[in-house]
Amino acid sequence: MRHLICGLEVHAELKTNSKMFCGCKNDPFGASQPNIYTCPVCLGLPGALPVANKKAIEWTIKLGLALNCKINLFSKFDRKHYFYPDLPKAYQISQYDLPFCENGFVETSEGRVRIRRIHLEEDTGKLLHKTIDGNKVSLIDFNRSSVPLIEIVTEPDIHTASQAKEYAKKLRQILRYLDIANCDMEQGGMRLEANLSLANTPDVLPKYKVEVKNINSFRFMEQAIAYEVIRQTELLDKNQTPAQETRGWDMQKQVTYSQRVKEEAEDYRYFPDPDLPPIEFTQTQIEIMRKLLPELPDVIARRWEHDFNLDPKNSAYFLETQSGAQWADAVFADAKRNKVEPNDVANLIINKKVTVDQTTPVTEVIEKILAATRTDQLDPNLVKEAINSIKNEFPTEWQRYQAGDKKLLGFFIGQLKKKINQPLDPKQIIELLNK
Amino acid sequence: MTKKPISLNTVTIKQALTGLQAKDFSLAEIYEATDQIVAKQNKDLNVYLATNEKASVEARKVAESPLAGLPIAVKDNFGTIGLPTTAASLVLDGYQSQYESTVTTKLLEAGGVIYGKTNMDAWAHGSSTETSQYGRTLNPRNTQHLPGGSSGGSAAAVAADMCLGALGSETAGSIRQPAAWCGVVGLKPTYGRCSRYGVVAMASSTDSPGPIGKTVEDTAILLNAIAGHDPYDSTTSQEAVPDFTSFLDKSIKGMKIGVLYHDLPGLDEIWPHFDAATKVLSDLGALVEPVKAFDPHHAIGVYTIVQRAEVSSNLGRYDGIRFGNDRSHFGDEAKRRIMLGTFTLSSGYSDQYYLRAQKVRTLFINDFEKLLKKYDALISLTSPGYAKKIGASEGAAMFGELEDLLLEPSSISGLPGISVPCYRDPNTNLYLGLNIMTPKWQEGRAIQIADAYEKATTWNSWRQP
Numbered sequence: 001m002r003h004l005i006c007g008l009e010v011h012a013e014l015k016t017n018s019k020m021f022c023g024c025k026n027d028p029f030g031a032s033q034p035n036i037y038t039c040p041v042c043l044g045l046p047g048a049l050p051v052a053n054k055k056a057i058e059w060t061i062k063l064g065l066a067l068n069c070k071i072n073l074f075s076k077f078d079r080k081h082y083f084y085p086d087l088p089k090a091y092q093i094s095q096y097d098l099p100f101c102e103n104g105f106v107e108t109s110e111g112r113v114r115i116r117r118i119h120l121e122e123d124t125g126k127l128l129h130k131t132i133d134g135n136k137v138s139l140i141d142f143n144r145s146s147v148p149l150i151e152i153v154t155e156p157d158i159h160t161a162s163q164a165k166e167y168a169k170k171l172r173q174i175l176r177y178l179d180i181a182n183c184d185m186e187q188g189g190m191r192l193e194a195n196l197s198l199a200n201t202p203d204v205l206p207k208y209k210v211e212v213k214n215i216n217s218f219r220f221m222e223q224a225i226a227y228e229v230i231r232q233t234e235l236l237d238k239n240q241t242p243a244q245e246t247r248g249w250d251m252q253k254q255v256t257y258s259q260r261v262k263e264e265a266e267d268y269r270y271f272p273d274p275d276l277p278p279i280e281f282t283q284t285q286i287e288i289m290r291k292l293l294p295e296l297p298d299v300i301a302r303r304w305e306h307d308f309n310l311d312p313k314n315s316a317y318f319l320e321t322q323s324g325a326q327w328a329d330a331v332f333a334d335a336k337r338n339k340v341e342p343n344d345v346a347n348l349i350i351n352k353k354v355t356v357d358q359t360t361p362v363t364e365v366i367e368k369i370l371a372a373t374r375t376d377q378l379d380p381n382l383v384k385e386a387i388n389s390i391k392n393e394f395p396t397e398w399q400r401y402q403a404g405d406k407k408l409l410g411f412f413i414g415q416l417k418k419k420i421n422q423p424l425d426p427k428q429i430i431e432l433l434n435k
Numbered sequence: 436m437t438k439k440p441i442s443l444n445t446v447t448i449k450q451a452l453t454g455l456q457a458k459d460f461s462l463a464e465i466y467e468a469t470d471q472i473v474a475k476q477n478k479d480l481n482v483y484l485a486t487n488e489k490a491s492v493e494a495r496k497v498a499e500s501p502l503a504g505l506p507i508a509v510k511d512n513f514g515t516i517g518l519p520t521t522a523a524s525l526v527l528d529g530y531q532s533q534y535e536s537t538v539t540t541k542l543l544e545a546g547g548v549i550y551g552k553t554n555m556d557a558w559a560h561g562s563s564t565e566t567s568q569y570g571r572t573l574n575p576r577n578t579q580h581l582p583g584g585s586s587g588g589s590a591a592a593v594a595a596d597m598c599l600g601a602l603g604s605e606t607a608g609s610i611r612q613p614a615a616w617c618g619v620v621g622l623k624p625t626y627g628r629c630s631r632y633g634v635v636a637m638a639s640s641t642d643s644p645g646p647i648g649k650t651v652e653d654t655a656i657l658l659n660a661i662a663g664h665d666p667y668d669s670t671t672s673q674e675a676v677p678d679f680t681s682f683l684d685k686s687i688k689g690m691k692i693g694v695l696y697h698d699l700p701g702l703d704e705i706w707p708h709f710d711a712a713t714k715v716l717s718d719l720g721a722l723v724e725p726v727k728a729f730d731p732h733h734a735i736g737v738y739t740i741v742q743r744a745e746v747s748s749n750l751g752r753y754d755g756i757r758f759g760n761d762r763s764h765f766g767d768e769a770k771r772r773i774m775l776g777t778f779t780l781s782s783g784y785s786d787q788y789y790l791r792a793q794k795v796r797t798l799f800i801n802d803f804e805k806l807l808k809k810y811d812a813l814i815s816l817t818s819p820g821y822a823k824k825i826g827a828s829e830g831a832a833m834f835g836e837l838e839d840l841l842l843e844p845s846s847i848s849g850l851p852g853i854s855v856p857c858y859r860d861p862n863t864n865l866y867l868g869l870n871i872m873t874p875k876w877q878e879g880r881a882i883q884i885a886d887a888y889e890k891a892t893t894w895n896s897w898r899q900p
Binding site: 040043044045046047048049050051052079081083085088089090091140267269270271274275276277 | 638
């Protein structure tokens, strides 16, 4: 029996207004043209200096607190050196030994996944390989250069492909919920990397590690991990050790493929960036930030389960944003007051049986829900009989209604409700009343 | 001023400001005289890599400003719009900065005019101006000798009266050492006093832009123009900027001054001149006594490791893909520094070199802190000798470090310092410099002592009676 040992590295671009180290607009996906959001700093021109974006640092700490991390009161930025045309300074400003956040965790249904660290860095530019006038060229777009990027690294606590998916989805939920990242996966706003190997004994790290990089969907990640488990098992069964390498996911062929074999750890020659003074916080500042955190999705889900008997599977849909959660909270409470099962409400909304969203006033939601749940038509004769008897009881009102006083519709529906004492289909009632 | 000087390029900034106000002479006359001397001497001295054709026109537009449109020479590592910025390296041959450095922006705002860009050691790597890929600059005091460096062009421009004042930058001696060798005044401000934004980065944790002038007073006037916090440089300080000219003409009576590094061997001919300088300070009422400080030789190790590491990182961007020429255009000195820095930052070695160097650096910082609690200022020779002969740096990889031995300890500690001429050898016409160091943010006190010293002696060639 072999055990999957897997850790995830997730990158997410923060949605601050400006970039990480300069005042340029942070909107690489919305840019109408390449290289319009650039300046000497994010182009790495001679003499340019970085100035750290405070908001991005605060947001990183906010995430760290939401993921139960310890916040380092003393942090710094370091230079990570490598050469690539999309990296204009030939180093990336990142964090090495003193990241903002360390030692947190995320709970999944298959167990706790510990967070080793969360650090803040800058994104690179983007290379575009094109053929122009018959020549193959590489173009660089620096709109993305120096966009704030957080990296969340787990311990190797993930033991199944589905757990990896659940963890990553939860992470995205929190990032979106805190309103700090859009996590648009197709455009690379959130990027997943899995480090994995198979062990004979759980918790004993094998001597090799395979890295699957640049996965841009949760499903592909699940598939890639599942594929790797089979591939590595086959190799190990033949007494071979899988190569220490970086692999990519080919979604057409549904296989991983080797991209780069790592002979030894890359040497990034990290050292503290002398352009950026260290960042210091007091414990009081951190506690204030902790107090300002909103009620988090996990906590709300537990509360909903307790207060509304809401199936935890249904919670996630309503926990994408803080405003959405607040709206859902009010909707479920209103449903409970109206003796409607919040779970039914949740199902109807999730399955799009009623078209409501957080812009819909809460009272209206319940009306729509009621309308949707009472579509079972009553025996028309029963209704007709009831209508006739009401006509006789209230002749004046009936005459006025017939004469066009539509305000009396509510009155007659009320009377019918009393008489029939069963859920009514408003459509059917109106139809029969108007006959 | 009652009498017009022979040539108006030889006036100090202060004299020019006073004379212009009194209408003793015109701005046009200053430019005419400066243009003449530059036309006559630049070819031989190789001071300017580029001159501003529109300088006198620009000057007229700002005649009413604090610096009145006076011609200022700027080291070629400051990014300037309209003039090339090469840092004296062929990698940046013809490079035009798309933006103006903060310090030159401030200079322009104060009404200074960039007269030209001065030669320097390529990338500011060196203390001779011999590593410039556009040829060495000669010392105007004696053309058989070097001007020092890396701000050699700026110091020479001042010494040769090819400008009224100049801007340089120092990581460890690059303002003060050439100032001493050229017989001018060089002020290295506290690290973080003047913005590095737009200055081609050399050693980011020590780079300090600063003024070079004919007199202490002139450096104070220039520092007033360029100092201050810059939102584009997070390492600049929010510390209040005083009026540095308010420290001029003040007594230094009762100040405690410690004398450093008086035990350096091989300087027997020089010590009497230095001792004469300390005596002047005593005569002015200061309490001068020798003190023991950390052996400056250790600073060479620290500086060499930290500076090379930062250089190797800062020069990585010069790949010739987006601007400039490719790496084959780097000179030997830059290549040596890149290789050494890359090595010391390598995994497995950075603990041994970079981290240890930073620890020793902290020891220097603590040592100075302790000394400067006891003393108002510390003094030493600026350079352990006179300007070296041309060619002296060739084949001497550690040339700069040995020449800057006495300045590196305070530089790696971020302290300010000023070098004033304290002796002229009548045979060679070469100068020695007195280096005055004060606590962080106390440039004013260094100016006060230097000004008092300058005015009590005859070594300043612009203050000849």
